[in-house]
Amino acid sequence: MKLKLFDVGNDEAPFVEKWANYNNIEVDYVRNSLTRENISEVFGYDGICVSHNGPFDNSLFKDLKNMGIKQIAQRSAGFDMYDLEQATKNNIKITNVPSYSPNSIAEYAIMGALYFVRKVPTVQHYVAKQDFRWQPPIMARPIKGLTVAVIGTGRIGYITAELFYHMGCNVIGYDIQPNPKAEKFITYKDTVEEAVKDADIVTVHTPATTDNIMMFNDKLFSHFKDSAIFINCARGILVNTKALINALDSRKLSGAVIDTYENEATYFRKDFRDKQIEDDLLKSLMERDDVLLSPHIAFYTNESVKNLVECSLNSTKAIIQKGNSEFVVNK
Numbered sequence: 001m002k003l004k005l006f007d008v009g010n011d012e013a014p015f016v017e018k019w020a021n022y023n024n025i026e027v028d029y030v031r032n033s034l035t036r037e038n039i040s041e042v043f044g045y046d047g048i049c050v051s052h053n054g055p056f057d058n059s060l061f062k063d064l065k066n067m068g069i070k071q072i073a074q075r076s077a078g079f080d081m082y083d084l085e086q087a088t089k090n091n092i093k094i095t096n097v098p099s100y101s102p103n104s105i106a107e108y109a110i111m112g113a114l115y116f117v118r119k120v121p122t123v124q125h126y127v128a129k130q131d132f133r134w135q136p137p138i139m140a141r142p143i144k145g146l147t148v149a150v151i152g153t154g155r156i157g158y159i160t161a162e163l164f165y166h167m168g169c170n171v172i173g174y175d176i177q178p179n180p181k182a183e184k185f186i187t188y189k190d191t192v193e194e195a196v197k198d199a200d201i202v203t204v205h206t207p208a209t210t211d212n213i214m215m216f217n218d219k220l221f222s223h224f225k226d227s228a229i230f231i232n233c234a235r236g237i238l239v240n241t242k243a244l245i246n247a248l249d250s251r252k253l254s255g256a257v258i259d260t261y262e263n264e265a266t267y268f269r270k271d272f273r274d275k276q277i278e279d280d281l282l283k284s285l286m287e288r289d290d291v292l293l294s295p296h297i298a299f300y301t302n303e304s305v306k307n308l309v310e311c312s313l314n315s316t317k318a319i320i321q322k323g324n325s326e327f328v329v330n331k
């Protein structure tokens with residue numbers, strides 16, 4: 001068996017090599033993405049594994065089929081870049097990695113909450129001015145006893161709620177399908193408005209669906225308790241960024257942890273050091289002390305990268321050897 005990986009970064013390469021050695025399978029990898037220009041590179045391989053980040057050229061399925069390829073293993077949870085019907089028509093099975101380290105994202109949400117609860121940006125501001133006095137602006141409060149609303153209590157939201165609960169927080173939840181297992185530490189509310197209204201911290205962990213695009217808008221922020229902390233490590237499109245900035249300006253929110261941003265595809269994962277950023281919304285998020293902005297890295301730990309590589313390569317191997325994998329998304 002011979003496998004070809006595309007989109008492989010320096011962070012993934014050691015895990016790819018380890019998997020290849022352990023499984024005694026020949027694996028080659030390149031940094032480039034699979035496109036019409038380089039599709040001939042797939043010739044001679046039995047399976048492919050990619051980490052496609054933008055639109056995929058779905059006309060490539062036919063060429064892959066003609067080369068004897070039966071699968072594409074996508075190294076992410078999201079697979080919306082593929083036309084699944086076209087893939088199925090060409091006998092190509094697409095696999096994803098639905099969960100690779102929910103703890104990593106949950107821990108990031110906790111870190112973001114503590115960052116604002118313990119007034120880290122204000123402390124840094126005073127230290128930068130060489131003002132080391134103990135004084136009211138940097139006096140914080142413990143997270144223990146605060147009320148946290150977790151919106152979406154699936155794989156990641158469940159662990160986030162559990163971690164906040166173990167720190168002594170009062171955890172409120174909202175989910176269209178409440179998780180009975182979580183009821184020992186989450187008090188569920190019937191509406192998102194009820195869930196957020198008494199919360200000191202609101203953290204969102206739902207997928208983006210046609211029903212909840214920009215659910216965090218001016219109206220929903222108006223239901224928040226004054227000076228709440230808001231965390232979005234889920235999907236950028238869940239939040240109307242203009243409304244978020246209004247809520248920060250009016251001190252409805254005292255801080256926001258923004259790991260996913262509505263227009264992130266143009267910027268996140270790219271090097272803009274020598275380029276102009278045209279996006280005024282992004283620029284204003286970057287400039288604010290009351291926003292902790294990050295480029296969709298809540299998941300980004302060695303555990304996640306390892307699991308993404310191993311799970312996708314295991315799926316590739318399973319499809320080639322047995323014709324199927326539990327992670328096929330176009331069944």
Ligand code: NAD
Pocket residue numbers: 077098099105151152153154155156157174175176177205206207208209211212233234235259260296297298299300
């Ligand atoms: P999941 O499917 O396990 O859980 C999602 C939960 O949200 C489910 O319980 C579902 O019932 C609930 N839900 C769906 N629509 C809802 C709505 N409109 N209102 C309330 N609840 C709703 O998903 P997961 O694996 O926990 O992922 C959660 C989010 O985290 C996703 O948006 C995912 O894309 C994102 N994510 C982010 C990163 C990162 O690095 N920032 C990494 C991985 C996943």
